[in-house]
Amino acid sequence: MITRFVPGHDARLNSTVPLGHQEGIEISFYFSNEMNCTSVTERITITSKTEDATAASILKRSVKCANVPRQVELDVPGNIPSIWKFSATLTGVGHGVHAITVKDVPMETGTKSTRSTDKFLFRTGAQDNPIAFPRSANYSSSLLQRRDNGTLFISHKAAGADYWRYTLDWTNYNLDSPPRRIPNLFALGSFNGFGADSGVFNTFRLDKDGWWKYDLISEWPGQLQLNQWGINPDGLPDQTAVFGDIDNDQILDRTPPPTLRLSSFDLKDAPAMPYLAYRLSVNDGTLAYTIKPTGNMWFQIVVFVVSTVAPVLTGLLAVWGFMGAFYSVEFNKVGVRVKGMGALVPAFIGKRGKQKSRALIPGSAAASRLSPVPGAVGAAGAAADRRTILIATMEYDIEDWAIKIKIGGLGVMAQLMGKNLGHQDLIWVVPCVGGVEYPEAERAEPMSVTILGSTYEVEVQYHILRSITYVLLDAPVFRKQTKTDPYPARMDDLESAVYYHLEQCIALAITRFPIDLYHINDYHGAAAPLYMLPDCYRPVCQTTHQYL
Numbered sequence: 301m302i303t304r305f306v307p308g309h310d311a312r313l314n315s316t317v318p319l320g321h322q323e324g325i326e327i328s329f330y331f332s333n334e335m336n337c338t339s340v341t342e343r344i345t346i347t348s349k350t351e352d353a354t355a356a357s358i359l360k361r362s363v364k365c366a367n368v369p370r371q372v373e374l375d376v377p378g379n380i381p382s383i384w385k386f387s388a389t390l391t392g393v394g395h396g397v398h399a400i401t402v403k404d405v406p407m408e409t410g411t412k413s414t415r416s417t418d419k420f421l422f423r424t425g426a427q428d429n430p431i432a433f434p435r436s437a438n439y440s441s442s443l444l445q446r447r448d449n450g451t452l453f454i455s456h457k458a459a460g461a462d463y464w465r466y467t468l469d470w471t472n473y474n475l476d477s478p479p480r481r482i483p484n485l486f487a488l489g490s491f492n493g494f495g496a497d498s499g500v501f502n503t504f505r506l507d508k509d510g511w512w513k514y515d516l517i518s519e520w521p522g523q524l525q526l527n528q529w530g531i532n533p534d535g536l537p538d539q540t541a542v543f544g545d546i547d548n549d550q551i552l553d554r555t556p557p558p559t560l561r562l563s564s565f566d567l568k569d570a571p572a573m574p575y576l577a578y579r580l581s582v583n584d585g586t587l588a589y590t591i592k593p594t595g596n597m598w599f600q601i602v603v604f605v606v607s608t609v610a611p612v613l614t615g616l617l618a619v620w621g622f623m624g625a626f627y628s629v630e631f632n633k634v635g636v637r638v639k640g641m642g643a644l645v646p647a648f649i650g651k652r653g654k655q656k657s658r659a660l661i662p663g664s665a666a667a668s669r670l671s672p673v674p675g676a677v678g679a680a681g682a683a684a685d686r687r688t689i690l691i692a693t694m695e696y697d698i699e700d701w702a703i704k705i706k707i708g709g710l711g712v713m714a715q716l717m718g719k720n721l722g723h724q725d726l727i728w729v730v731p732c733v734g735g736v737e738y739p740e741a742e743r744a745e746p747m748s749v750t751i752l753g754s755t756y757e758v759e760v761q762y763h764i765l766r767s768i769t770y771v772l773l774d775a776p777v778f779r780k781q782t783k784t785d786p787y788p789a790r791m792d793d794l795e796s797a798v799y800y801h802l803e804q805c806i807a808l809a810i811t812r813f814p815i816d817l818y819h820i821n822d823y824h825g826a827a828a829p830l831y832m833l834p835d836c837y838r839p840v841c842q843t844t845h846q847y848l
Contacts, residue, residue, distance in 0.1 A: 301331065301332050301333075301380065301414055301416070302329055302330065302331060302402065302414065302418050303330045303331060303332050303379075303380050303381070303382045304328075304329070304330035304382055305327075305328070305329055305330075305420050306326075306327060306328040306329075306330075307325070307326075307327070307422055308422070309420050309421060309422075310421045310422065310423070311421075311422040311423070312422075312423050312432050312433055313325065313422060313423065313424045313425075313432070314424075314425075314426070314427065314432075315395055315424045315425050315426060315432075318426075319351060319395050319425075319426065319457070319459060320351065320352055320394075320395075321394070322354060322356075322391070322392045322393055322394045323393050323394075323424075324359070324389050324390060324391050324393065325356075325389070325390045325393045325422075325424070326387065326388075326389055326390075327387065327388060327389075327390055327400070328385060328386065328387040329385070329386045329387075329402065330368065330382035330384070330385050330386075331382065331383060331384045331385075331386070331405075331414075332380045332381065332382065332383055333383055333384065333407050333408075333412070334367065334383060334384045334407065334408045334409075335365075335384055335386070335405055335406070335407055335408060336405070336406055336407065336408050336410070337363065337365035337386065339405055339406050340365070340386045340402070340405050341358065341360070341363050341386075341388070343402055343403050343404065343405050344358060344400060344401070344402055345400075345401045345403070346358070346390070346398060346399070346400055346401075347398070347399045347401070348392075348393075348394070348396060348397070348398045348399075349396045349397045349398075349460045349461075349462065350394035350395060350396035350459060350460060351394065351395055351396060351459035351460070352394055354392050354394045355392065356390045356391065356392050356393045356394075356398050357390065357391055357392055358388045358389070358390060358391075359388065359389045359390070359391045362387075362388050362389035363386070363387070363388045364386075364387045364388070365384070365385070365386050365387075366384075366385055367383065367384055367385070368382055368383065368384065368385045370383070393424055394424070394459070395424055395425040395426065395429060395432075395459035395460065396423070396424065396425070396431070396459045396460030397421060397422075397423050397431060397460040398421065398422055398423070398424070399419055399420070399421050400419070400420045400421075400422075401417065401418070401419050401420075402414075402417070402418045402419075402420075403417045403418075404416065404417065423460060425457075425459055425460065426457065428440065428457045429457050429458060429459055429460070430457070430458050431458050431459065431460040431461050432459075432460070435585065435586055436585065436586075437457070438481050438585055439479050439481060439585065440456070440457065441479070442455060443455065443456055454466065477506075478506055478507065478508045478509075478510060479510070479584075480506055480584055481584050481585060482512070482528055482541075482584060483528065484503070484504075484528060484529060484530065485503075485504035485506075485512045485514075485526055485527075485528060485582065486502050486503055486504065486526070486527045486528075486529075486530035486531075487502040487503075487504065487514050487516065487524060487525075487526060487527075487580070488502065488524070488525050488526070488527050488530075488537055489518075489522055489523050489524035489525060489564070490518070490519075490522040490523050490524075491516065491518035491519070491522055491524075494525070494537060495527070495530065495531045495536075495537045496535075498531065502514070502530075503530075504526075504580075504582065506584065510583065510584045510585060511581045511582065511583055511584065512581065512582040512583075512584060513579060513580065513581050513582075514579070514580045515577050515578070515579050515580075515594055515595070516567075516577055516578050516579075516580060517576055517577035517578075517595070518567075520567060520568070520569060520570040521566060521567060521568040521569070522566075522567050523564045523565075523566055523567075524564060524565060524566075524567055524580075525542060525543065525544045525563055525564035525565070526542070526543040526544070526552065526582065527541070527542055527543070528540060528541035528542075528543075529541065541554060542554065542555060542563050543563060543587070544563030544564040544565055545564075545565040545589070546563065548565075550588060550589060550590070551586065551587055551588050551589070552582065552587040552588075552589055567591070571593035571594075571595075572593060573597065574596050574597045574598055575593035575594060575595050575596070575597070576594075576595030576596065576597050576600060577593070577594055577595045578591050578592065578593055578594065579591070579592050579593070579594040686723065686724060686725055687724050687725065687816040687817060688724070688725040688726075688727065688813065688814060688815045688816050688817075689721070689724050689725070689726055689727070689815065689816065689817045689818075689819055690726075690727040690728075690729065690806075690809065690810055690813060690815045690817070690818050690819070691714070691717065691726065691727070691728055691729070691818075691819045691821055691825075692728075692729035692730070692802075692806045692809075692821070692824075692825040692828065693710060693711075693714045693728075693729075693730065693821050693822065693825075694710075694730070694731060694781075694786045694787060694822075694824060695707065695708065695710045695711035695714055695786060696711070696714050696715075696718075696728065696730045696770075697711070697714060697715040697718055698730075698763065698765070698770060699718070699765060700765050701738070701739055701763075703736055703738070705730075705733060705736075705783055705786050707784065707785075707786065710821060710822055713821070713843075714821070718768055721767070722766060722767050723767075724767065725767050725769075726767060726768045726769070727769050727771060727809065727813050727815060728768055728769065728770050728771065729771045729773065729805065729806050729809050730770060730771070730772060730773070731772075731773045731774075731775075731778040731781075731786075731802060732772055732773065732774040732778055732779060733778065733779065733781045733782055733783055733786055734779040734780060734781060734782050735782050735783055736783055738761075738772065738774075740761075741761040741762060741763040741770075741772065742761060742762040742763070742764075743759075743760070743761055743762075744760040744761060744762050744771075745760065746758060746759055746760055747760055747773070747804075747805050747808045747809075749801050749804040749805060749808075750804075751797070751798055751801050756775065756801075757775075758773050758774065758775045758805055759773070759774040759775065760772070760773060760774075761774070769813075771809050773802070773805050777795075777798055777799050778799075778802075787824075788800075800824060800827075802824060802825075803824070803825060803826075803827045803828040803830075803831060804828075804831050806825055806828035806831075807828045807829070807830075807831035807832050810828065810829075810832060810836070810838055811832065811836055815838060816839065817838070817839050817840070817841060818838050818839070818840045818841075819840075819841055819842075819843065820840060820841065820842040820843070821843055826842065
């Protein structure tokens with residue numbers, strides 16, 4: 301029987317001649333018995349699959365047969381020792397695959413033969429021939445060529461191939477992407493239920509160095525297998541190309557789908573400190589893989605702390621910056637913030653905050669400069685840039701106290717007068733209503749009014765806001781009204797008569813302040829000038845806001 305073949309069954313030989321040329325190859329057969337040299341030569345047939353369709357043959361004059369020394373120690377226990385050797389030179393060996401068939405060779409004595417047909421292969425070609433060197437020559441950058449006239453042709457280097465195929469709809473071609481033999485690569489394992497947990501990222505990335513890489517952080521120990529297509533639309537892992545390492549040689553093995561053995565490899569130990577994960581790297585050409593620890597737990601701790609603290613700090617910084625750039629918060633129990641350009645003047649240059657009002661207070665220096673005028677003519681003749689006007693309404697707006705009594709058109713007009721008559725000194729007589737808390741203001745001399753022969757006392761307070769002097773009248777009869785109902789019922793009864801003696805208070809206020817004009821805003825103040833006759837006269841005007 302044949303015990304050995306040189307250069308070896310399915311040997312891959314690097315050709316010494318270019319494609320399209322032939323060369324000579326030395327071959328040898330070793331037998332366990334002495335054989336007939338002529339019979340061996342005649343029983344050998346050679347079949348060649350080459351690019352130029354040439355077939356190799358034995359050079360007759362190169363045939364040599366001889367006995368070989370018996371080996372004392374065999375390389376494999378139980379192996380049959382070689383006794384006799386046949387050697388020859390093959391000529392016309394071109395790039396491709398060559399098959400040598402040895403059929404039923406008889407012994408030298410003629411009593412026995414091998415009684416078998418043995419077939420041996422060897423491949424010759426250049427390093428870029430994928431038939432001869434499939435592991436290294438599995439990608440070509442010169443396969444598709446263009447002629448001068450613009451037509452395309454295939455220039456393959458796979459001498460010895462029986463067939464070849466191509467496709468035009470494989471994928472979108474991109475010259476910038478690294479070449480690949482595997483279209484995709486996904487990690488399936490215990491960390492994602494072998495693909496059942498689709499929310500876990502498990503896609504390898506192909507770097508320009510030709511290695512597929514994936515960083516895995518999980519619980520240890522665990523199992524892992526690689527899949528070329530991942531999960532099918534039916535929700536099950538694809539079985540077309542599944543890779544593992546069955547023999548633990550650091551090279552991925554592809555097992556057929558029907559196999560019962562799980563194609564995977566184990567990750568038994570967690571990465572050593574301070575690493576957090578493993579980086580799996582797979583060579584796109586050879587399917588060799590490496591598993592190396594990666595990541596740094598100290599960096600992760602810093603990121604976690606910064607992610608926890610940063611939102612709080614940046615939020616506080618944003619609030620502080622916004623407040624400093626756009627507004628300042630002041631809590632005032634009483635008073636309003638100064639508006640306009642005066643609010644921008646520093647405190648040591650201009651007066652901010654509580655500024656002295658230009659409103660007139662009885663007994664003040666400003667009020668004393670204006671002596672009462674006995675008649676309307678005298679009042680009109682008093683030349684002054686600013687006028688003092690007195691109004692009296694049941695609807696009003698005290699801005700700094702946030703008190704607003706407004707149910708109709710008079711309330712709107714009163715609010716507009718208070719905001720737009722800053723160039724005049726305004727005396728505003730208002731009654732206090734029930735259900736509203738009025739801050740403590742400057743108390744003044746009470747007013748005494750006579751109703752049906754009885755004298756009643758009304759409490760008076762002054763409150764100053766900018767150029768407005770509020771005269772607040774406080775009495776039980778006023779407090780019966782509310783913020784939403786400041787007017788008494790329009791009834792011809794004693795209670796209404798008592799309430800509308802408010803006009804006596806208006807008349808007393810007119811005598812207390814050196815006014816230039818009394819502005820009658822509604823019917824509840826129309827009779828006030830009558831209470832001043834015949835001792836006092838003041839110019840008056842009346843505005844009718846609505847009438848039926």
